[in-house]
Amino acid sequence: MKALIVSEIVDGKLSSGSLEIVSKAEELGLEYQLITIGSEEQPIIGSNSFKQTYLKRSPNSLQYNKIADYISNVITNEQINLVFGSSTYQCRDIIAYLSVDFNSSPVSSVIRFSLENDKVITLNSINGGQQLYKTEIDSSISFLLIRPKSFEPANFELNTDFTTIEVESGNCNVYEIHKEEKAGPQLEDSKVVVSAGRGMVDVANLELINKLSEKLNAAIGGTRAIVDAGWMPYSQQVGQTGKTVKPDVYIACGISGATQHQVGMKDSKFIIAINKDEEAPIFQIADLGIVGDTLTVLPKLIENI
Amino acid sequence: MKIAVCSKQIPDPANEVTYENGLLKRPDEQVLDDTDRYGIELALQLKEKYDAEVTIISMGPKGTLKGVQQALQMGADKALVISDESLSGANALITANVISEVAKLSEADLIIFGTESTDGYSGTVPQQVSRFLNLDCISYVKAVEINSEKVILTRQTLEGSEKVDMPNKCVISVTAGGVEPRYPNFKDIMAAKSKPIEEVNINDLNITAHQNLKFLEIEEVENSKNGQKIIDEGEAYNSIIEKLKELKII
Numbered sequence: 001m002k003a004l005i006v007s008e009i010v011d012g013k014l015s016s017g018s019l020e021i022v023s024k025a026e027e028l029g030l031e032y033q034l035i036t037i038g039s040e041e042q043p044i045i046g047s048n049s050f051k052q053t054y055l056k057r058s059p060n061s062l063q064y065n066k067i068a069d070y071i072s073n074v075i076t077n078e079q080i081n082l083v084f085g086s087s088t089y090q091c092r093d094i095i096a097y098l099s100v101d102f103n104s105s106p107v108s109s110v111i112r113f114s115l116e117n118d119k120v121i122t123l124n125s126i127n128g129g130q131q132l133y134k135t136e137i138d139s140s141i142s143f144l145l146i147r148p149k150s151f152e153p154a155n156f157e158l159n160t161d162f163t164t165i166e167v168e169s170g171n172c173n174v175y176e177i178h179k180e181e182k183a184g185p186q187l188e189d190s191k192v193v194v195s196a197g198r199g200m201v202d203v204a205n206l207e208l209i210n211k212l213s214e215k216l217n218a219a220i221g222g223t224r225a226i227v228d229a230g231w232m233p234y235s236q237q238v239g240q241t242g243k244t245v246k247p248d249v250y251i252a253c254g255i256s257g258a259t260q261h262q263v264g265m266k267d268s269k270f271i272i273a274i275n276k277d278e279e280a281p282i283f284q285i286a287d288l289g290i291v292g293d294t295l296t297v298l299p300k301l302i303e304n305i
Numbered sequence: 306m307k308i309a310v311c312s313k314q315i316p317d318p319a320n321e322v323t324y325e326n327g328l329l330k331r332p333d334e335q336v337l338d339d340t341d342r343y344g345i346e347l348a349l350q351l352k353e354k355y356d357a358e359v360t361i362i363s364m365g366p367k368g369t370l371k372g373v374q375q376a377l378q379m380g381a382d383k384a385l386v387i388s389d390e391s392l393s394g395a396n397a398l399i400t401a402n403v404i405s406e407v408a409k410l411s412e413a414d415l416i417i418f419g420t421e422s423t424d425g426y427s428g429t430v431p432q433q434v435s436r437f438l439n440l441d442c443i444s445y446v447k448a449v450e451i452n453s454e455k456v457i458l459t460r461q462t463l464e465g466s467e468k469v470d471m472p473n474k475c476v477i478s479v480t481a482g483g484v485e486p487r488y489p490n491f492k493d494i495m496a497a498k499s500k501p502i503e504e505v506n507i508n509d510l511n512i513t514a515h516q517n518l519k520f521l522e523i524e525e526v527e528n529s530k531n532g533q534k535i536i537d538e539g540e541a542y543n544s545i546i547e548k549l550k551e552l553k554i555i
């Protein structure tokens with residue numbers, strides 16, 4: 001089977017989500033190539049191990065339609081029958097467009113897949129990861145959106161060796177681009193994550209989360225409830241509509257453990273939860289659960305580390 | 306101006322989800338998906354500011370139509386619903402195909418979606434609809450303004466936010482946190498009762514998408530960890546410290 005991996009750039013480099021799909025393609029011995037979409041000047045996305053095409057858009061224009069048109073042509077001309085992307089903003093948008101062109105509905109949130117006699121079988125988690133839904137894709141061209149952190153990323157040396165194609169601008173003009181400052185360890189690759197939920201009671205109490213994370217050299221995450229409330233930027237949201245993390249230790253402070261939050265963190269190696277409600281669902285997946293008040297447990301914890 | 310908001314009726318999320326032959330069991334009484342309330346709220350704010358007409362588009366088993374009523378109670382003007390046995394288990398592409406056909410009937414300029422439905426969460430329907438209709442689509446929108454030719458959006462990005470302007474015939478998906486959905490009062494609830502709900506017949510639509518995803522089975526994941534649970538009586542922090550030491554974090 002011939003595969004195409006629709007990829008993206010994070011911090012100037014090929015995203016780890018994309019590299020996860022690369023490693024899976026290698027493992028399955030697929031003939032594959034990458035098309036990466038971005039607006040960076042000199043991204044590090046090339047490799048001696050695969051063919052890479054960089055579709056470069058202007059940072060001031062969002063022309064996903066034109067990008068999809070280009071990729072559609074590649075799929076047709078090169079007779080590709082497997083198209084992958086990470087389930088992140090940009091890749092998801094583009095895979096969605098392509099699925100219309102080839103009349104083949106994509107499978108979203110895939111965490112595992114296999115090829116059996118030229119059939120594509122996918123597993124995606126439903127119900128907050130409590131169940132896995134197994135699907136067979138019955139199309140000549142299959143579209144799969146892979147949840148980040150499903151596979152180990154390929155450990156390839158990356159370079160700047162690739163073909164660049166500049167995509168012409170479209171109807172959507174982008175301006176006032178605001179990027180939040182990134183400080184401290186980043187969620188996706190930190191060994192320890194300290195996460196806050198509404199059970200921190202007040203935004204001012206996030207100071208406790210900051211202090212604990214400093215002591216543990218941890219990244220800070222949060223639930224959608226507190227992101228929506230403006231306590232934390234979206235880039236720190238963990239869960240179905242936020243980031244997926246898999247640290248060695250995840251400390252959930254005042255988090256109920258809604259299924260949509262669990263999907264983003266339940267594969268952490270060790271989960272510690274502090275919640276005053278003994279029945280909170282987070283305790284079902286916690287390795288160490290503390291039934292208690294975050295505002296009394298955390299200060300003592302910080303003081304005694 | 307005409308605005309369509311695509312909203313879904315879903316099983317009450319307070320209840321446990323169950324599947325039958327790979328299909329989500331849908332009770333007769335379904336509720337409005339909370340994630341769609343943000344798009345409805347945004348549409349209503351635009352209506353108040355620019356005098357638009359707001360139509361709800363909803364596909365799925367009708368049942369008691371409670372969820373559609375909830376959308377009308379918030380302040381939408383009318384609803385187009387489409388419900389047919391053949392659509393049971395429709396994949397994202399079929400759903401998008403149906404919605405884009407109904408959106409044509411609604412003559413909407415601006416078509417608004419949620420980013421991900423609570424029960425389906427494919428997160429692809431809005432973009433697919435835009436491709437069917439040959440319109441531009443911007444996802445993760447938090448705020449919208451409109452002038453004579455353009456809509457001006459604020460969108461959430463992975464790293465922060467950006468502004469986008471685009472032709473005012475377009476598709477957007479709205480994320481939480483930008484607007485605060487309103488609660489209807491008694492008067493709104495009464496007023497909704499006389500708002501028109503029109504049923505669209507599937508046979509009047511041009512549907513080309515087909516079911517390409519075959520359900521095989523559902524596997525249970527062993528989740529319960531039998532973790533240790535300690536009730537804090539003042540010293541529980543110690544168990545955390547011990548654990549962190551054991552794990553060589555400190």
Ligand SMILES: Cc1cc2nc3c(=O)[nH]c(=O)nc-3n(C[C@H](O)[C@H](O)[C@H](O)COP(=O)(O)OP(=O)(O)OC[C@H]3O[C@@H](n4cnc5c(N)ncnc54)[C@H](O)[C@@H]3O)c2cc1C
Nearest residue numbers: 197198199223224225239240241242256260276277293294
């Ligand atoms: C389509 C969709 C996508 C979603 N995506 C995400 C996502 O990506 N990420 C996400 O997180 N959520 C997501 N959600 C929302 C999710 O369903 C929950 O609403 C959210 O995770 C709840 O956040 P929370 O745990 O902070 O708040 P709550 O559910 O309100 O829980 C607060 C907890 O704190 C405890 N508590 C209160 N006070 C104290 C105290 N003093 N000490 C100790 N404990 C205390 C309470 O017992 C409670 O368990 C999504 C929802 C939908 C419908």
Ligand SMILES: Nc1ncnc2c1ncn2[C@@H]1O[C@H](COP(=O)(O)O)[C@@H](O)[C@H]1O
Nearest residue numbers: 364418419421422425426427428429430
């Ligand atoms: N059956 C439906 N009826 C109306 N709108 C829908 C339906 N399914 C999906 N949508 C819209 O598409 C968005 C994304 O849904 P999904 O692709 O299922 O995650 C939802 O927030 C709704 O706005």
